[in-house]
Amino acid sequence: MTVLEQPGTADHRNTPPPDWHPRTDPAPLLPEREPYRVLGTPAAAGLDPALLRRLHAELVRGRRYNRQATALTQQGRLAVYPSSTGQEACQVAAALALRPQDWLFPSYRDTLAVVARGVEPVEALTLLRGDWHSGYDPRTHRVAPLCTPLATQLPHAVGLAHAARLKGDDTVVLALVGDGGTSEGDFHEALNFAAVWQAPVVFLVQNNGFAISVPLEKQTAAPSLAHKAVGYGMPGRLVDGNDAPAVHEVLVEALERARNGGGPTLIEAVTYRIEAHTNADDATRYRDQAEVEQWRAHDPIALLERELRDRALIDDEGIREAEAAAEAMAATLRDRMNTDPVLDPMELFEHVYAEQTTQLREQAAQLRAELDAEAEFHAEEGEGR
Amino acid sequence: MTVLEQPGTADHRNTPPPDWHPRTDPAPLLPEREPYRVLGTPAAAGLDPALLRRLHAELVRGRRYNRQATALTQQGRLAVYPSSTGQEACQVAAALALRPQDWLFPSYRDTLAVVARGVEPVEALTLLRGDWHSGYDPRTHRVAPLCTPLATQLPHAVGLAHAARLKGDDTVVLALVGDGGTSEGDFHEALNFAAVWQAPVVFLVQNNGFAISVPLEKQTAAPSLAHKAVGYGMPGRLVDGNDAPAVHEVLVEALERARNGGGPTLIEAVTYRIEAHTNADDATRYRDQAEVEQWRAHDPIALLERELRDRALIDDEGIREAEAAAEAMAATLRDRMNTDPVLDPMELFEHVYAEQTTQLREQAAQLRAELDAEAEFHAEEGEGR
Amino acid sequence: MSTATAPSAAPTGRKPATMAQALGRALRDAMAADPAVHVFGEDVGTLGGVFRITDGLAKEFGADRVTDTPLAEAGILGTAVGMAMYGLRPVVEMQFDAFAYPALEQLISHVARMRNRTRGALPLPITIRVPYGGGIGGVEHHSDSSEAYYLHTPGLHVVTPATVADAYGLLRASIASDDPVVFLEPKRLYWSKAEWSADAPQQVPPLGRAAVRRTGRSATLITYGPSLPVCLEAAELAVEEGWDLEVVDLRSLVPFDDETVCASVRRTGRAVVVHESSGFGGAGAEIAARVTERCFHHLEAPVLRVAGFDIPYPPPMLERHHLPGADRVLDAVARLQWEGN
Amino acid sequence: MSTATAPSAAPTGRKPATMAQALGRALRDAMAADPAVHVFGEDVGTLGGVFRITDGLAKEFGADRVTDTPLAEAGILGTAVGMAMYGLRPVVEMQFDAFAYPALEQLISHVARMRNRTRGALPLPITIRVPYGGGIGGVEHHSDSSEAYYLHTPGLHVVTPATVADAYGLLRASIASDDPVVFLEPKRLYWSKAEWSADAPQQVPPLGRAAVRRTGRSATLITYGPSLPVCLEAAELAVEEGWDLEVVDLRSLVPFDDETVCASVRRTGRAVVVHESSGFGGAGAEIAARVTERCFHHLEAPVLRVAGFDIPYPPPMLERHHLPGADRVLDAVARLQWEGN
Ligand SMILES: Cc1ncc(C[n+]2csc(CCOP(=O)(O)OP(=O)(O)O)c2C)c(N)n1
Ligand SMILES: Cc1ncc(C[n+]2csc(CCOP(=O)(O)OP(=O)(O)O)c2C)c(N)n1
Ligand SMILES: [Mg+2]
């Protein structure tokens, strides 16, 4: 038998492969060509005043938080701080778009989102102050620990969303990641799992133009990061990350779709990191101040404040109130950070396992003995004095 | 100073973020909606007869190779074999689209591509027979070792392509991967590096519908795997993987673009794995025979043979010649596989490092002593008889 | 720790069962006992896994609890973290030892640390099943012994059964543990058989206890997983040479059962550690070092190690030269400085 | 092995230099000496690396040879494999220890095995620079000591300098090696200083040779990288207690210099291994085990280990309790059973 004698006729040459059918129409998955904006457009008129005021107050608070935390690094109360000044709109909108039953998975720069979600300001700095690796109970406000290894929190977010859906809960998940983080394999695997499982999760990329010193054009050649969505079969959205109500709207829409079984969304918020990567970084090594100034002219607080003023939703008094609230938060934060945390070295052995292994018990005993000897030594020294 | 006093006017609200410009037009990066085909279309008339005959001969040889290798597993001469029957067009076209100076990075199922590129048929089976981990010198034919950990060969391909370009060489790289392999983080990282570096590399995904038992719809929710390309900023192409001249054409075009500095391409070839994952797999556990039959009707050899006959480019005699050549290859392969390879256990220590460490020298001496003792024992046994 | 309950009642009766069957039964019983247990990984659903360990589970428990995932190991383990955070008890399968490597970052940076990071708020009761080891004629990347990477990572339990009964009991205990467990399945023992009843109430041993598989007075062989049969064979052969060897099966590398191991070595005064992974920096190094620290004055000879060579795992046709066999174990025993005795 | 040549002539003169400067100079000289050497990784170009080790290289050698990559460690190491296959000599930087974990699969499955897989046809002369260890108040994931994962992986060299001169010499030797080298840079020694001339022809030591940093008769401290200063400090303090300690700096964990280490231990009869990574399954286990195997009858006491606890690396405010300090080393020395002496 030659191969020709197999079933089939000449026609089959000009037919597509047997089970070929594009499973999703790609067109609706593609993001807009320009970042979506609301402020300064006719649509702004329809925005809820209460929401705008809420966003504004949080933005002001967020910026103050960044300033305070950076100051604390200068005073040596904080080892390091990655400021998100310029990105407040993304972080605040992220927190405000969630409902209490939802979960937030922040990346290491997302302290503002964490605080806006309800975590105590000082607890969001525990990791960076160095008393423990995470300063809050994730279950209280449904906020995962601030995640340092980039993009590794994304599969966690997907897994939690999937579990919630399996349990029939009305919980959706918002996961944050930076432009640099999108290059990691974990980003890819997480988005793919999310789309295949139709998990109720939304991915928000804060594209702030840099991964430490590496500008976006060395990070990707894509038309936009939001264009990655189509490759997973989920919608991609592109939004002006400095337009707080626009970010909020896009997030709410995506979260609602997820909540209603519509699956995940990838959102790219275009924004800018106004300050250096952290206080330890020197941004003049890799970018021009002129670029920074351009972005200062597109400041998220200024943009929102002008809207509020134009529509007479806020006056000088209102601004002052927002600033006073932020100031009070900063004062409390300062005070709490100026108090040395009380730490027990023996806690090092307490949370490694549910039950201490015999190995850890021995090691804990060793440290205990050392600490006792030290204390005795100091006591004697004290007596001797 | 309130935040409003920062530079900028009301207008900035309705302008995009400062440096916003979509860097690539996404439209040309999107793949066709239906797999590209040539056979059975008017374009087929323009195909080079020599190429068609060459492709045909290699397809026939490839299928025979698969049959022979599978037979060898039944005879116990080969531990395991992942047949690519049904996918011959992809593999053969891949090899024939390359020039001598180019490199091929195969995945574990791509023995046909490796052999079509010039590697000795028997050497492509060394890994599976188990005499060594790779049976050929990759530099001879510029074929990387058959790669087992899925998608891990893709960054290698990108790095080699990048190195060739840095050296100013006229070398392009073709990397093969399966539909399942596209889910791995390494796939993502490799494509991203390739696009950012504009490396001269082409990625060919053989979408054969399954990753062992897992069908494509559990692997991805994307409109097609080729749609992933836009997320990296490279063109995506979708081609009927059973239409050998179509695959060849799409590959040649992409390879030429890469050679001319146009950067990488992602190609999805839609095909089907006619046999089980390997001889050790039982495909009836996860798919219907009816589906297999549908695909048999879209057989790559039958499709091409009809074209050749319609255009009188081949006759019964020509078919017989192709089959005889394949038979000769199979006979040689069988003979060579029926000869036990001569192996020296001491070689285990030879290629771990450029120079043996003292640790390895000691261990080699231990094995040497054991082997000598064994030989002595057998010699004595022999004498005793 | 949630309690592992006895499997559902069914006709009892001991008959030969394979380790693979016992593992499958453990998964089934764990799923039946606790709806929080979810099984997922590559090919574990419809196919029942490439080793068929999960065979039948998808049918019994449905695709929501037994799930074929996309092909991405970091994604599998990473999503398991999120599922565990939400109160599920994921059991994931890594298809082969070497294919667990893509998940090492998730394992080291998160799975092992989440409880500690969050001061106990987020324990991760995840069981990671990894078929491991050689001796099956596997092509490259299918025969690695990766336990040393795991046991050096604080926050993980590392467990490996060597008998059919332990395959069941230790897997149940691992799934019941509120901590992450790397559960290493010696793939060349998958088809080993023992009289074992899948239907009698099973004993679920505590994690972290070694078992003395053979008592002896001359020296102690310390081993685990795929090397247990090798040591038992060596012990039988040793009788002819006049050595009465004790064989300790560790069962759990973390936590480590110092008590059982040291009690044996103090009694015998000599020890050989046997495993098939590369020796340099392998589990045997830790075992030899800690036994020496604790039993120095009882030792008549240094604790010796019999392990795989420090080479990449060999191709199938050469693996027998790499794998420690009974002969190599006996050679080591012979070097335990018997002259004085 | 390609020969490392002396750096370009320039005005000489010894003056205090930091380890960071010596490392940077080694990269510069290697790039100047061999056009096949390429440096790439996250932030190594324009910024000069977060520790500024690569500062100035992009300017001197251009973006084609000193390249900022996308943020993906497996991608960085994976592309390095391809570049090495094509004849280049990549030197990649992993930004911090814990951020090298995503690259472990590429490292274990390919970097360590390609030469062996291809019977020598494709050697991979890749140097992987990894800043490692704690003591710098780093937030989580910035203080790991990951050497045990590397040294258990056959096919890799594992090298770590402890002095300014070695930082230069060992890095040059690593780059010149035709095998992959994991080059571990003790980040808390980056700013340590020594009289050292960047301009005199530098000695490039062979890989695999330990150095005796202090001679002594009472006992041997075996250490490497960040723990060398701790051991030297302990040795000074020990003088008061009447102990004259020898200090061996391994410099290379793979290959391991059995000769130098055993010669010392045979002379002193006692040994303590000191490192900061977790003890269980750490480098110290291998060292203690092999020293005991080889020097058993010279030992007056078991080889003891002083290492980090078996816990995830602690937060900055508690790290001093975890890190072995001179006191803990001396406590161990005190336990070396001096009663008989
Ligand atoms: C896996 C991993 N690799 C490297 C780092 C070191 N690192 C910390 S922040 C950073 C840049 C992150 O850039 P991006 O994702 O854009 O977030 P951004 O800092 O801009 O918020 C790098 C490389 C890390 N934290 N994790
Ligand atoms: C990293 C990794 N994970 C798992 C495996 C085990 N495995 C071998 S083949 C295969 C399926 C591959 O599917 P696909 O990529 O579609 O290629 P195909 O077999 O269809 O050619 C799997 C899961 C592997 N080889 N590598
Ligand atoms: Mg960024």
Ligand SMILES: [Mg+2]
């Ligand atoms: Mg496939």
